[in-house]
Amino acid sequence: MSIWDIAWKDLKTFLRGKTRVIFSILMPIIMMLMLGFIFPKTGGSYSGNIGIYSQDLIFNAKVEKLLPATATNKMIFYNSKQDLIDALASGKIMVGAVIPKDFSLSIALNRPVTMDVIPSPANPQAGIMMGQMLVGMFGQEGASNVKQNVQSNLINADGTPFNYYDFTVPGLMAMIAIMSVMTGLASAITRERELGTLDGVMVTPISRGSIVIGKVLAQTIRGFVTAMIILAISWLFFGVHFTGISLLWTIFLLLLGTFSFIGVGVMITAAMKEQETAMITMTTITFPMMFFSGVFFPIQQMPQMMQYIAYIFPLTYAADALRNVITLNVGWNFIWLDVVILAGFAVVTSLVATFTFQKLTQD
Amino acid sequence: MDKKKAIVVKNLKKYFKSVKAVDDISFDVNYGELFALLGQNGAGKSTTIRILTNLAVPTSGYIEVAGYNVLKDPTNVRKNIGLVAEKIILYDNLTAMENIEFFGRLYGMKDTVIEENAQKFLKLFDIWDFKDMLISKMSTGMKQKINLARALVPDPQIIFLDEPTLGLDPVSTKHIRDFIVGLRGEGRTIVYTTHVLHDIELMNVDKVAIMRKGKIVSIGSLSDIKKHFKKAEIVEIETDRMLSPNEVKGKILDQDDGYMKIEVEDLNQFMKDISKLNVQIRSFKSLEPSLEDIYVEISEGNDVEEQSKMVNVKE
Ligand SMILES: Nc1ncnc2c1ncn2[C@@H]1O[C@H](COP(=O)(O)OP(=O)(O)O)[C@@H](O)[C@H]1O
Ligand SMILES: [Mg+2]
Numbered sequence: 001m002s003i004w005d006i007a008w009k010d011l012k013t014f015l016r017g018k019t020r021v022i023f024s025i026l027m028p029i030i031m032m033l034m035l036g037f038i039f040p041k042t043g044g045s046y047s048g049n050i051g052i053y054s055q056d057l058i059f060n061a062k063v064e065k066l067l068p069a070t071a072t073n074k075m076i077f078y079n080s081k082q083d084l085i086d087a088l089a090s091g092k093i094m095v096g097a098v099i100p101k102d103f104s105l106s107i108a109l110n111r112p113v114t115m116d117v118i119p120s121p122a123n124p125q126a127g128i129m130m131g132q133m134l135v136g137m138f139g140q141e142g143a144s145n146v147k148q149n150v151q152s153n154l155i156n157a158d159g160t161p162f163n164y165y166d167f168t169v170p171g172l173m174a175m176i177a178i179m180s181v182m183t184g185l186a187s188a189i190t191r192e193r194e195l196g197t198l199d200g201v202m203v204t205p206i207s208r209g210s211i212v213i214g215k216v217l218a219q220t221i222r223g224f225v226t227a228m229i230i231l232a233i234s235w236l237f238f239g240v241h242f243t244g245i246s247l248l249w250t251i252f253l254l255l256l257g258t259f260s261f262i263g264v265g266v267m268i269t270a271a272m273k274e275q276e277t278a279m280i281t282m283t284t285i286t287f288p289m290m291f292f293s294g295v296f297f298p299i300q301q302m303p304q305m306m307q308y309i310a311y312i313f314p315l316t317y318a319a320d321a322l323r324n325v326i327t328l329n330v331g332w333n334f335i336w337l338d339v340v341i342l343a344g345f346a347v348v349t350s351l352v353a354t355f356t357f358q359k360l361t362q363d
Numbered sequence: 364m365d366k367k368k369a370i371v372v373k374n375l376k377k378y379f380k381s382v383k384a385v386d387d388i389s390f391d392v393n394y395g396e397l398f399a400l401l402g403q404n405g406a407g408k409s410t411t412i413r414i415l416t417n418l419a420v421p422t423s424g425y426i427e428v429a430g431y432n433v434l435k436d437p438t439n440v441r442k443n444i445g446l447v448a449e450k451i452i453l454y455d456n457l458t459a460m461e462n463i464e465f466f467g468r469l470y471g472m473k474d475t476v477i478e479e480n481a482q483k484f485l486k487l488f489d490i491w492d493f494k495d496m497l498i499s500k501m502s503t504g505m506k507q508k509i510n511l512a513r514a515l516v517p518d519p520q521i522i523f524l525d526e527p528t529l530g531l532d533p534v535s536t537k538h539i540r541d542f543i544v545g546l547r548g549e550g551r552t553i554v555y556t557t558h559v560l561h562d563i564e565l566m567n568v569d570k571v572a573i574m575r576k577g578k579i580v581s582i583g584s585l586s587d588i589k590k591h592f593k594k595a596e597i598v599e600i601e602t603d604r605m606l607s608p609n610e611v612k613g614k615i616l617d618q619d620d621g622y623m624k625i626e627v628e629d630l631n632q633f634m635k636d637i638s639k640l641n642v643q644i645r646s647f648k649s650l651e652p653s654l655e656d657i658y659v660e661i662s663e664g665n666d667v668e669e670q671s672k673m674v675n676v677k678e
Contacts, residue, residue: 005468009454016456016497196450200513203416204469205441 002206006214010188011221024184028176028226032169032233048094048126049074050134053084058104085118089324089334094120095127097134116155121327122320123298124167166327169234171295171319173250174257175286176230178315181223181258182282185265188215190275208358216262216350220255227254240326249325249335253342257318260342263349270357289313294320314345368427369394369521369552370415375424377410377577384410385421386577392554392570394520397547399563400556402574408556409449411574412525415554416446429521442470445519447527451510455499459485459509462498463516470517477516484512488538504535511539521552528562540566596630597650599623603643610640621645 015021052075054060060077076093078084084096098116106113117134119127192198201211231250234240242250265282272278291297292306293315299307310316321338324330332339370392377385385407392398400408413419415428417437426433429443446452453462460481467477485491488508498506507527514522524543528536544566547553557563563571564585572582581588598613602621613633617624627633630649637644 002469002471005465009457009465012461013454013456196448197452197454199413199418199448199450200446200452200466201469202418203441203444203446204466204517205438205471206469207438 003210003214003217006201006206006211007218007221010215010218014184014218014222024180024222024226025229027180028230029233031176032172032230033237048120048123048130049076049092050130051076051078051084051087051093051096052099053078053081053096054099054103055101056099056103056105059099062104085328085330086334088118088120089328089330091120091122094123095130095134097131118155121167121170121323122294123300126298126300166240167298167323168296169238169240170250170322170326171293171315173227173230173234173254174315174318174322175290175293175295177223177227177254177258178261178318179286180226181219181262182265182286183279184219184222185215185262186269186272186278186282187275188219189266189269190272190278193273194275209354212266212354212357216259216266219262219265220258223258224251224255227251227258242326243329245331246325246329249331250322253318253322253325253335253339256339256342256346257314257322260314260318260345260349263346263351263353266353267349267356270353289315292316314342317341317345367394368392369396369429370398370554371425371427372411372415373425375411375414375426376422377407377414377419378422383577385414387424388572388574388577388579390572390579390582392552394552395547395550396569397543397553397555397566399566399568399571400554400574401558401560401563401571402556403558405576406558406574407577408558408574409525410577412446412448412523412554412556416444416523417441443520445514445517445522447507447510447514447522447524449525449529451506453498453506453510453513456497458495458497459490459501459512460494462509463513466513467516472517480516480518481512484515485509487542488512504531504538507531507535507539511542515546519551522546522554524553524555526556526558528557528559536562596627598625598627598630598633599646599648599650600625600637601645601647603645606640606642612636 054077076087078087078096081098084093084098087093088096096118098118100113100115103113103115105111115134117127117131119131189198192201202208231242231247235242264285268281268285269278272281292310293299293313294302294310295315299310299316302310317338321335321342324334324338328334368391370390372391373389375385375388376383388407388411390398400411402408410419414421415426415433417433417440420434428440431439431443433440452466453459454465457465463481464474464477467480468474481494482491485494485508488511490505490508493501493505498509501509511527527543528539531539540562543553543555547569555563555566555568568585570582570584571588572579573588574580597616600623602623605618605620606623608615611623611625611633613625613627615623615625625633
């Protein structure tokens with residue numbers, strides 16, 4: 001099949017370039033290690049709803065007195081931990097607290113007690129701050145020293161300890177996969193045009209569409225491999241946990257996220273005559289995308305105007321869905337909108353790309 | 364559709380903004396012909412080839428290759444053509460065979476057939492031993508031979524060769540020239556571009572179009588072009604006595620005893636005139652005008668009028 005011939009040739013020529021292969025493996029590693037650690041650890045004041053799943057009936061009766069509902073912070077009770085997690089995934093609450101059965105009793109008896117606090121993966125800073133606030137408030141019930149007996153246990157939805165990379169890593173994964181594919185495409189098309197081999201391919205009976213699809217296929221495979229490297233790094237160095245299902249979702253989302261952007265890559269490289277121009281244009285697009293798409297800073301903390309811009313980039317949706325999948329371990333119900341939007345991006349940009357490629361390769 | 368013609372070009376134009384790369388050219392090529400496009404750098408040869416091979420879209424004009432309209436039926440055109448462009452169409456980090464296989468598959472060829480054809484051409488070029496060598500390790504001459512094999516393995520009936528001997532050493536140039544002549548012998552149609560007149564004289568092309576600034580300034584067989592541009596002929600004659608200048612019509616270039624070198628307007632008339640004279644001719648030689656002179660004159664002609672001298676030396 002011609003499409004596969006094109007893809008296979010691209011992969012083979014890529015693999016023969018030793019330095020290129022080494023750097024494309026090193027790039028995601030370096031990026032992950034560098035960018036993964038720059039996430040800020042403190043923040044200002046936050047607002048948002050608090051979700052509570054309590055197994056302690058006494059606590060339930062008293063708690064409303066403790067925290068009167070305000071415009072910015074509302075307390076919402078859930079009947080199961082899963083409901084709490086679902087609420088986090090859909091963004092209804094900023095933090096979720098799981099109150100154990102013996103919570104009130106322990107406080108009354110001056111015994112240490114631990115409550116689980118699950119910050120929102122979309123904005124963990126806010127979640128953590130609010131979690132601390134809860135610990136303070138719920139502890140007030142007893143004597144002054146009781147407060148120290150209440151411990152908060154920051155966890156992910158699956159019960160594993162929460163860490164800051166849980167916020168950055170999913171976005172980083174998507175971003176690095178997309179960026180490596182975009183750069184790959186830039187060289188795959190523009191370079192061949194400069195070398196003159198693209199003419200050789202275009203003069204054969206194969207359709208222009210097949211050429212684009214073949215090249216995209218090769219780059220998607222490359223992006224997939226890059227994504228696997230990123231997965232391994234985030235698991236080894238950042239303590240990001242995967243379950244079987246979240247791993248499958250992650251792979252799917254990484255592929256979809258990459259694919260949603262590939263059309264743009266084809267358009268740029270088809271329009272650019274020189275490899276250098278294509279590379280520069282690519283960087284000009286991907287660089288702001290990194291900051292706008294909430295990879296490093298929660299979108300909710302951006303000024304309103306920037307939030308609108310954030311929703312232009314497919315990376316925003318890929319990062320959001322990946323976060324839900326990886327840190328909350330939720331599935332289709334909470335990511336379907338992201339998936340639909342990403343698929344929309346993929347289809348539209350690919351169609352436009354095939355058309356542009358056809359036009360632009362006939363000067 | 365004209366099934367008898369391999370290529371039909373009518374009023375082809377290709378403008379790049381203000382540059383008239385191809386400026387209203389028309390020609391046709393019969394099946395089995397070796398057709399040459401001759402012209403200096405920037406004359407528009409490559410642009411013409413790119414349009415004929417569906418790599419560029421013309422500004423206007425009608426083009427037909429292998430019996431198909433290039434703009435309306437490009438796939439059928441592409442099934443029937445092979446291209447050796449100015450830049451070598453080979454991937455540096457693939458071997459000779461991998462390159463040939465990759466391109467062959469894009470024509471839907473079976474691997475066994477590709478292998479068979481590749482072997483034929485690579486053996487012919489004496490480079491079969493290098494089939495598994497990376498292109499990046501090869502000399503330009505070797506690359507160009509592999510490049511030719513790459514274009515020929517799909518067995519195209521029409522082959523476009525855009526300055527295939529550019530930058531090659533004389534030995535490789537000769538190999539490739541001889542090989543191209545051999546291809547014509549197989550009945551293939553060949554379109555060959557060059558800026559070197561000597562090439563096409565040695566290859567004895569069937570038809571040549573001389574391009575200048577996007578226009579065809581002369582087209583026809585080599586001898587047609589020679590005849591047409593022959594304003595005068597040089598004659599060397601040895602006689603038993605010295606001829607006086609008024610006995611012969613023409614400009615005497617050199618004279619020494621019975622030897623005379625004359626530029627004559629009409630050779631036939633000169634022969635008639637001289638036979639009437641009471642003189643015995645010891646030897647007679649008509650010197651062909653140099654094609655080089657003609658080429659330089661028409662492809663370098665620097666005044667505008669020169670262009671209007673466009674000729675169509677039809678058979
Ligand atoms: N893509 C292009 N854009 C602008 N000008 C071009 C392009 N391709 C060719 N030209 C111009 O068209 C003219 C003919 O070029 P070309 O066909 O390459 O000539 P040749 O092959 O005979 O040397 C030149 O003046 C060249 O600069
Ligand atoms: Mg040229």
